[in-house]
Amino acid sequence: MTTAPVPLSGPRFQTEPTALYREMRRDHGAVAPVVLDGDVPAWLVLGYRELHQVTGDPVLFSRDSDLWNQWDNIPADWPLLPMIGRKQPSILYTVGERHRERVAMISNALEATDPFELRGHVERFADELLDAVCGKGEADLIADYAMLLPVRVLAVLYGFADEQGPGLVSALNDMIDGGEGAIPGQMHLVTSMTALLADRKANPADDVVSRMLADESGFTDEEVTQDLMVMMAAGHQPTADWIGNSLRLMLTDERFAASLFGGRHSVAEAMNEVLWEDAPTQNVAGRWASRDTRLGGHHIRAGDMLLLGLQGANSDPQVRIDGSVLTGGNNAHFSFGHGEHRCPFPAQEVAETVARTAIEVVLDRLPDIDLAVPAEALTRRPSPWLRGLTALPVRFTPTPSIGSPSA
Template sequence: MTEPEPTIRPLGPPSPIPPDSVPLYGPRYDKENPARLYGELRNRHGAVLPVLLEGDVPAWLTLGYREVHQVLSDSTLFARDSRRWNQWENIPPDWPLMALVGYQPGSILFSEGAAHQRRAQAMTDAMEQVDRFELRARCERVADELIDEFCGSDGAELMVQYANRIPALALAEMFGLPDSEAWSIAEDVMAVLDGGEGALEAYQRFAGAMGRLLEAKRAEPGPDVASRMLHHPAELTAEELTQDLLIMMIAGQDPTANWIGNTLRLMLIDDRFSLTLAGGRRSVGQAMNEVLWEESPAQNTFRWATRDTRLGGRHIRAGDAVVICLAGANSDPLVRAVPDAGSRGNHAHFSFGHGDHGCPFPAPELGEVIAETAVEVLLDRLPDVRLAVPPNELEWRPAFRVRALNALPVKFSPAPARTPM
């Protein structure tokens, strides 16, 4: 059974702003390749540097692979509960990044220790029972149905019409949701992750949908993740179940959709993949792995120091926010002196996190099944697919946490539908 949440308060007064702090917001972070920017910051300031988040809120940015590994591995020194933050008195309620750092009672994102392990184990066990072959078959059907909707024309916008929809529809069946609710839930997920205006309302709609799902599964259990979570020996409370399903859906929908989109983009702009789409190209799996190193859908996450310490030669005070730059660590030349050679067959990236709050073991594997199937089916059905605009005209979502395309417009020769319309 669940235990009362511990009382945690900010650790000390706000830390002073170091004079060499670097703004981590503005037009460059909306328009430019963040990997390039993080590389510049690492070259100028080192593996750990003081930064200013939106509103000139101080934090520490961790760019080094070793330093990121240290933070993610030590959950007692760099903890997840944001109530420790020593800057709360300076944070307005409408702060743009509030959706990422605002403490959510009952959320596994901020749980720690044995309480976190109990809930994470329930997630792991529920997802481990998902049949990978059935999931791939489901994704193939969904992909064919979506392609049938636009293949008779000569073009499509693949993010909205394809990449964003496949994970939503695959997860809907996995979780026991009706397809009719899948797309509206996926839209709310993206709004929550973007963290802008309307994020709170989207979160509330999402939580309501998860609550209704659990009520339905109590009345009529099925062979799905929600039912298995309900009957797990961890005996999760109603609040824990709602919160955990919410997080599982968010973690499964948006990152997987962006993994699909970023992989398709790479295969359409890079000669190593695009010159021979009909055969002989590098594999879809290689492209997907390269994306996790170079254009990781997951960019940044937060931890809070529980006591004074040193990290990368910097003095970190108790209660300071530490921004873990997963994308920056992946491009650290200390571990990837030759970038391409470092990604091929190498799965030591941080795109799925690491440590206590990393993705539960089955989740990356299930996401890979969904993403790989989506890319393979599209290339099989539309072998001459190509970008409809120059690569440098593709626009990215202005999000601190994710690396994701706003749109992926393509052209192709019209093709017949495979399934009845």
């Protein structure tokens, strides 16, 4: 095996990540040394068994970023600081009993959401977005649809008024893009969340924010605000990419052709296959070794950072049969994580409902939908972390708008 670390950047994460993970596994084994922006070292866990071990042992592989042995080498303007934070009062970086209490607070708040109301919200916003394009006979299902829908649904679940939704969409997308609008976008979200918390403390309602504030575990307003920000960011972009990646699969793979013409039975299969083969969240930072140990044949030093290679583990040959995985009904993928810090189950249910309903509404509303460009012309965002399309141009027979039903 070679020992030279692999840069966790470059166009191959955009064009051929599966082949790249295969080469990394060949050259380094189940755990590969990588370097992040600024030649910052880390380990990428690619093995299914090894990832299960790391995520299942929160004592040895902690979520406490204060353990990192590289902090002295990290500049104040390091571009990954928003992703790998320090002293952040959010669920991402709490450990032990306090973390379990935060998971319970979030899970209880989301679990109380009526599934029929949730689906109704998705259908309402989906119809509104499709009304804007259905008469044109063409659309970009990423920019016009997938990137606008999940955050609108989350906003109404939180308790925001409908008219605040578009502003939250713009702010969140600006923050995720990481460009000039990232800081203003983040500030808009923080200001909006703070105002909503203040209003709900004075006027509780049947929404996620009110239920989190009613929790008796003693979390501060700052902690609740941070968790709401994490939930919105984690719930929006991966769900948008789940919608886009699933629609791409259904439009390019003949196995799902029947679902494009009045059928729905293959939607769930396509969505599950995406979680195995084209996961929206490819890699996640991170875990930190609390002491020296060995993993995948490598010596891991105390304080080393480990990145969770979710897609790499999903494509591990050890969980494959003749090079493929039996995805139908098989939910043993890592796309939602694993262990104490995995995505809470109620959040997974919300994401699945939003994504599935969004796809079904497209299939219902846009007859004879087809790609407007060759499949090989579709491109991905250049990110080793999230995997989503830059655009999904489609054409269809123009249809009249139906108008959004009342809330």
